[in-house]
Amino acid sequence: MTDFSSIDPQSMATQLAGFDVQTLQSQLKTQKARLAAQQNALKALKSNLTDFRTSLTNLNKSSSGMLKTSASMSVENMAKATTTSDARKGTYNLFIQQLASSHQVAYDGLKDDDVKNATGSMNIEINGKSIAIDMDGVDSLAGLAKAINGMDGNPGVTASLVRTGGEVRLMLSSDKSGAENAITLTGQPAAMNSVSTISAAQDSIVYLGDPQNGGMQITNSTNTLTDLIDGVTLELNQTHKAGDAPLRINVGVDTTETQAQVNTFVESYNKLITALGALTSSGSSSSERGAFAGDASISGLRRELNDMLRTSIDGLDITQFGLTADKDGKLTLDSDKLKEKLTDDPGKLNALFNGSNGLLRKMDKSMDRLLSSATGDIKNREETNRRRENELSDRSDKINTRYDTAYNRYLQQFTRMQSVLQQMNNTASMFGLV
Known part of the structure; x- marks a missing residue:
């Protein structure tokens, strides 16, 4: 089986x-x-x-x-030009009389004890906007800088401490350049009234053409010009001296x-x-x-x-x-x-x-x-x-x-x-x- x-x-x-x-x-x-x-x-x-x-x-x-498109300059480093497709070929003469700068001021001889003993308010205004710092709550230069920088509604000012010659100074800088962004200080305690200008608030001033022969003046709050020449952005770096020939800018197609x-x-x-x-x-x-x-x-x-x-x-x-x-x-x-x-x-x-x-x-x-x-x-x-x-x-x-x-x-x-x-x-x- x-x-x-x-x-x-x-x-x-x-x-x-x-x-x-x-x-x-x-x-x-x-x-x-x-x-x-x-x-x-x-x-x-x-x-x-x-x-x-x-x-x-x-x-x-x-x-x-x-x-x-591209742009070339008759003098290097005076300005930088970038172009877009909207730029039209042509030659432009530019005379740079003044560069824009931001307003900077520094307090002379201001010490920690001066800040600590100060009372009342410190008012800072830029272009119509202002803040008021209550000095009763601040006891040092560093504390004042911190209070300014951290203030709600800060109008565009930065406080910093700079050290030179063994001395610490409080410096205020406008965040934006141009004359309209100048720093205005009011209502300060007496010990804070001595202020030196480090950098003036000023616009850039340029002439399209020769300023001595009917050139067109243009002012701008910054050193970047976007509307002067269609399709061309200019970043100004240096100024001309009186009698200098204008900067020649050639704009053309980059084939x-x-x-x-x-x-x-x-x-x-x-x-x-x-x-x-x-x-x-x-x-x-x-x-x-x-x-x-x-x-x-x-x-x-x-x-x-x-x-x-x-x-x-x-x-x-x-x-x-x-x-x-x-x-x-x-x-x-x-x-x-x-x-x-x-x-x-x-x-x-x-x-x-x-x-x-x-x-x-x-x-x-x-x-x-x-x-x-x-x-x-x-x-x-x-x-x-x-x-x-x-x-x-x-x-x-x-x-x-x-x-x-x-x-x-x-x-x-x-x-x-x-x-x-x-x-x-x-x-x-x-x-x-x-």
Whole structure:
């Protein structure tokens, strides 16, 4: 008689329970792989769109557009000039008569005991705003400085202790330069009436042109001039002496940097178009089918961007600046044609790309349909994928539960079978049948 005692209930239960859920597990594996591919494709799409939008933002900043300009000086270090895309080429003469400075005063001979014995209020006023320090609560120079700096409503004055020649002096400094920010002290105790001016409160004074020949005078509370020349910010460093020739400032187009900006746009755009093409490809014998093949929303964005490149904005189009698009929508740049246009009419480059109705703004807006954090298509797809992921996780748990149930059932059955077979073997052995 055959000996069935070698049957392993656990192995048999594992094998049969696996057969029970094999089809379900295979389906689940396929569904998980498909979902993972969709999630990876969506991440790639989002990454490419975000990179392109970041590039558009950098190329369309309020202080800097596609057109790059620069300024050179006839004398170094007298002033520093920075330019934006709004700067127009030209030559400007500037005579710097006076630099702006902040008001600074220091108390003469004021000691800790003088402060400690002082009574009443110390009033500090700057540009119509004032504070009153109660001297009864202050007992030292350091304490007075702390009280001034920590006072609510401080009008813009900083108190500090300076040490010179073995003497400690209390100094008050206006936080802002210019004549309107002069420090006014009133109501001080007698011991605090001796005050020396360290730095006068004064505006910068410059002349556009030669001051001796009808130059236009400009005053400013700081040494930074932002409105004197359109698109040019000047930081004044030194003054002229009487009879000096004015500082000559030459503003012009930086062709190299402008071309680099245009190339950045071309590279960013071509990278996005290539990515969208791969994601929406219908596939062929030599290429894989894209994860979003046939997707109307993503294919629509690609067509929309392509159409934007081929439309005219205020009579301007990209071909005037040496840009052309091939049948796939990818751009190429003719540098010589761009340079020619920058020489003739550089401002038109910003008008096309950076205007209120410019190409960069239009392209950025087209991204909203997919990238909007509130209603964007990508956000909705991500939420759908998360729900699908949870559903597959629940299904996996149910399959595991089904497997466990089947395993326990088979284990009980084969354990009982093994017990019965063992009894049969024992009985057969008694009769000499084994």
